Amino acid sequence: xxxxxxxxxxxxxxxxxxxxxxxxxxxxxxxxxxxxxxxxxxxxxxxxxxxxxxxxxxxxxxxxxxxxxxxxxxxxxxxxxxxxxxxxxxxxxxxxxxxxxxxxxxxxxxxxxxxxxxxxxxxxxxxxxxxxxxxxxxxxxxxxxx
Numbered sequence: 388x389x390x391x392x393x394x395x396x397x398x399x400x401x402x403x404x405x406x407x408x409x410x411x412x413x414x415x416x417x418x419x420x421x422x423x424x425x426x427x428x429x430x431x432x433x434x435x436x437x438x439x440x441x442x443x444x445x446x447x448x449x450x451x452x453x454x455x456x457x458x459x460x461x462x463x464x465x466x467x468x469x470x471x472x473x474x475x476x477x478x479x480x481x482x483x484x485x486x487x488x489x490x491x492x493x494x495x496x497x498x499x500x501x502x503x504x505x506x507x508x509x510x511x512x513x514x515x516x517x518x519x520x521x522x523x524x525x526x527x528x529x530x531x532x533x
């Protein structure tokens with residue numbers, strides 16, 4: 388029985404995969420990590436640099452990707468810029484990178500919880516979803532805590 392439990396635990400740690408969302412600065416300094424499920428929402432807000440209008444990009448976690456589900460703005464020009472005639476169907480990414488430009492009021496929310504990126508003005512912010520094993524998650528958490 389004990390050997391079965393050890394085998395089960397090893398299998399669970401190595402082969403059971405979960406989805407994690409990472410937010411990092413300049414592609415290396417992880418400032419936020421969280422277990423996410425399909426359906427969790429990510430929102431990136433900012434002032435568009437061409438049209439000077441507020442934009443909210445809403446994405447949904449789905450099977451290891453972030454799918455664009457809506458671009459909320461009152462500017463027709465911004466919608467054209469995003470090439471949105473109707474609904475933003477079929478656009479998905481494993482990672483999204485943006486420069487937290489000064490004066491553009493960037494913000495990032497994960498399921499309604501704001502992630503503080505105000506201290507990283509002028510730097511690149513990387514948001515990525517990945518599927519990983521439980522053991523890798525434990526190791527990564529230990530690295531983040533040290």
